[in-house]
Amino acid sequence: MVAEKCNTPDNNNTPVAAGSSKRFSRNLSHWANGLISVNRKDMFDTYDFGVPMNPGAENKDILMLYNEHRALPTDRSLSRLAEYNGDIPQTTAKVATENCDTMSVVFIQNPDPRNNRQCIALVGGQYQGYHVQRYQRLIGEGAQGKTDSSAPLRVTSRMTNGAGYDEFILPKPNHLKMHQEIMRTYFHNLNKIRDELDAILKKIAVNNSVVVMTVNKGQSELLINFACSARARGFNLDNVIVFPTDKFSKDISEGLGLASYYSPELMSHVPEKEAARYGDKTFGSIMMAKVLCVHLVNDLGYDILFQDVDLIWYRNPFEYFNSDAHSDFDVYFQDDGNRQTRFAPYSANSGFYFVRSNDRSKMLFRSLMYAGDVIFSCRSHQQILIQFLAEHNSLSGLKVKVLSRENDEFPSGYHYNMRKDFMKKLTKGETNSYIFHMCWTLNKEDKLAYMRQMGMWYLKDECIGKEASSLEDINTLCCAREPIIKCFYRDKASIIPCKDSPSKDKGQRGLSFW
Secondary structure (H helix, E strand, O other): OOOOHHHHHOOOOOEEEOOOOOOOOOOOOOOOEEEEEHHHHHHHHHOOOOOOOOOOHHOEEEEOOHHHHHOOOOOOHHHHHEEEEOOOOEHHHHHHHOOOOOOOOOOOOOOOOOOOOOOOOOOOOOOOOOOOOOEEEEEEHHHHOEEOOOOOOEOOOOEEEEOOEEOOOOHHHHHHHHHHHHHHHHHHHHHHHHHHHHHHHHOOOOOOEEEEEOOHHHHHHHHHHHHHHHHOOOOOOOEEEEOOOOOHEEEEEEEEOOOOOOOOOOOOOOOOOOOOOOOOOHHHHHHOOOOOOOHHHHHHEEEEEEOOEEEEEEEEEOOHOOOOOHOOOEEEEEEOOOOOOOHOOOOOOEEEEEEEHHHHHHHHHHHHOHHHHHHHHOOOOHHHHHHHHHHHHHHHHOOOEEOOOOOOOOOOOHHHHHHHHHHHHHOOOOOOOOOEEOOOOOOOOHHHHHHHHHHOOOHHHHHHHOHHHOOOHHHHHHOEEEEEEEOOOOHHHHOOOOOOOOOOOOHHHHHHOO
């Protein structure tokens, strides 16, 4: 390698000189024999790890540690700089990995850099491990845990945050009992369910792909709005299948002309009402329904676009997922945007994702279904699903891709609440977005208000809450051809100025969007 490619950490193109002694002592050389830095963006561009890349990656480096001499780059001047004392040389990802037969990748970030002094122990020459053991100075357990610098280091859950609070809630006997009852019903009716469901899927699948949604009575108007908005924009919904959790939403689904599969026995654990807020008991029950319907369709061999009902399409998402440019991964997830410890390392949103049916993805969702007791205890399947994504990526080689929040193809409630610049562009039609997912809301009331003032609402008021039997033709009577726009909050994104409306938030966040 020429000297210009071997720069100091300041990237100032000053050639680096190797020291006279080895970088690592004899006691370390059995597993550490060189260090090289690589620009993080270059590394992510060369090897798509699937995790969303944080902003500013072009100005940061990753550290390559070489276990043995043979893994070092071929260029002797560069490999000598890596081996010997002195500044750590920098090169490209391609050159840095040219002789690596295997590469283990570890993502590291201090969960609370302001308050926690993090150390990282690399234990070489030991039996290979594929998990990170985490130690923390804590007093108390679980929800009563608290970081205390005077306490001894002890093993903690990987969902323990910087303050010491463990966000992983261990299941109790009642959670296990709920899950056992569902599994008992599932296995007792499995052959019947599979036969009936497969007969429907064979009729509607397009290129072996279907859109899967689930809904209860409390969320039914959001399902109607999705169908109304999609058809107003000219989308064909023939390959959509809805898994209603009650007869009310079953009749609504069929009244919309959507394929549906309703199993009263399997969905009996889901209440008819909507969740009062994110993460409550009803929310957890609905999450389990989502797991069951995705598992069943995936296990029958169909590719799935799963989506929540609080969503609209701008472009057909299958154009993205079925393109040759996006065929490398088994599962694609929308970036949730939340970077809490419990969502590491993927921050995948469990309300919009694409799954290719294969042995790896079938194993993933079968395993998730068997973890229903944990889903009930945590009252959400998102954080559990993310841990399973990480585990199955390691265990079976499941290829996971999270579509970064920094891009504009698949925006969500994160963008609505945190990215005013993006929302300004969206209201002007200046993005290339495929969908918008109105997550990141406390309850349905907020969700509907935000969608109405963003021009995402197509359901007429007189149809909300009505049974399908009272409506002769839902599509004709209930669907508006143009969005029904109404202002609610001046400080929230809106497609028209809402300056005369009250603020939703306080302080600086309460300033007018316009």
